[in-house]
Amino acid sequence: MKALFAMLAPDRQADRQADRVVPPSGPTAWLTSFTAGAMAFLAVFALALSLASGRLADRWAGALDRTATVRLSAPQDQMDAQTAAVLEVLATTPGVASARAMTDDEQRALLAPWFGPDLPIESLPLPRLIELTEASPGYDGEGLRLRLAAEAPAAVLDDHTRWRRPLAVAAARLRLLGLLSIALIATATAAMITLAANSALSANAQVIKVLRLVGARDSYIARAFVRRFTLRALTGAAVGTVLGMIGVALLPSTDAAGGFLTGLGFQGAGWLLPLTLPPLAGAVAFLATRASAFAKLKELT
Amino acid sequence: MIAFENVAYSYGGGELLSDITLRLAPGSFHFLTGPSGAGKSTFLKLCYAELLPTSGNITLFDRNVRDLARDDVALTRRRIGVVHQDCQFLDHLPLAPNVALPLTVAGRASAAADLTDLLGWVGLGHLADALPPSLSGGERQRAALARAIIMGPDVVLADEPTGNLDWEMSLRLLTLLIELNRMGKTVLIATHDLNLIRQAKSQLAARVLRISKRRIQLAGADL
Secondary structure, three states, X not given: OHHHHHHHOOOOHHHXXXXXXXXXXXXXXXXXXXXXXXXXXXXXXXXXXXXXXXXXXXXXXXXXXXXXXXXXXXXXXXXXXXXXXXXXXXXXXXXXXXXXXXXXXXXXXXXXXHHOOOOOHHHOOOOEEEEEEEOXXXXXXXXXXXXXXXXXXXXXXXXXXXXXXXXHHHHHHHHHHHHHHHHHHHHHHHHHHHHHHHHHHHHOHHHHHHHHHOOOOHHHHHHHHHHHHHHHHHHHHHHHHHHHHHHHHOOOOHHHHOHHHXXXXXXXHHHHHHHHHHHXXXXXXXXXXXXXXXXXXXXXX | OEEEEEEXXXXXOEEEEEEEEEEEOOOOEEEEEOOXXXXXXXXXXXXXXXXXXXXXXXXXXXXXXXXXXXXXXXXXXXXEXXXXXXXXXXXXXXXXXXXXXXXXXOOOOOOHHHHHHHHHHOOOXXXXXXXXXXXXXXXXXXXXXXXXHOOOOOEEEEEOOOOXXXXXXXXXXXXXXXXXXXXXOEEEEEOOOHHHHHHHHOOOOOXXXXXXXXXXXXXXXXX
């Protein structure tokens, strides 16, 4: 890294001279800038996806983690008595902050997406749902189940584990996918820049030969190419990052989009994270070009 | 300074140079002659470590070339000025920075006045801003000589430096090389121009080496 920062220092006369002895790179330079820009643009979205899925995982896990449901499937004539019994058990259970039976309207609202708003809920043998909110520290699930079995045999405790686990796994995998995408983008960027650097070095084989003949060290020749490609990658990635951030900022808002897209983007200090992409692209270009240049120089002279 | 000990060099399965033992002493002036394809350019390339011997040992400034790392080779070449047969330049740079290239790559600043003096010495002061492709053969040869000596090397090697020049220009270049030798530089010129050799021998004690049948011999005094 020290070498990278030293090389990018704008007032180094030796670097400027090294720049001049190598002719302009032509298309390979544009290819580098374009590649870095496109990859940074994609990386911004991958980063946004990763952060959003992280938040989603936290939100899902958090929401489900603090609540549980007791489902009471008792005969209609025993429903009120067992509901009262369950509420009584919950009220005396350590770790349960609150508990309440859902109203018919709330249950109707839950079923509305599948059966419509006019469901005659009174005429259906629907179970009673009792929502409980967990305190910190939480309750003893196994002990609560035993107590419910004794007081209200028709009550089943659902602590949302079977819902929470796949959701958390899915969100965690989404986050991993985002990070993997960033790694792949960095690798692809390195590969493209290596190809471009190799092409530029091959195209300048005669220049390199002359430089070696007049006593230039490999590090001097490599510096000219490395500095050029690093700066171009840095510039391209900066443009790509800004465009990507504008793209993310223009995504539909949470309220308008809803669903899965909810929260896809950056929040608060998260907006600073994409700003690490241009230096990262510069570092990738620096390492890729440097390795490529030294290998190619040995091959050429 | 430059010493060969039982050196052989093979290329493409055939031996081009064989059993060469010689030493270029400091301040000496040598010509290297021989028919085209005899291996004159190869011998020069061995002298500045562009090629490595197939067998035997070459010592440059008391170091065996086989022991030189790539950076060492670069540093060694800063002590050896080479005038190449094809006068390789960086075509995108004007003449002045091309001539100053050895200083540039060594990280040494060239005083503009010194560079102007040097270009004037080789008669190219008015072409400092010209691009190499616009120069004539003679101008390129003189520019190559200026580039070869700008670092103040201990040794100057010239590969057919008068190959593309008329007689008048050849004499001018020879005069420059003789002046360098009188300054204490070791000079080795590969050429098949016998008139040039005779002209030089009339001015200084130059030794003439001849490549024949893959070996280097001291040429006859009738040159």
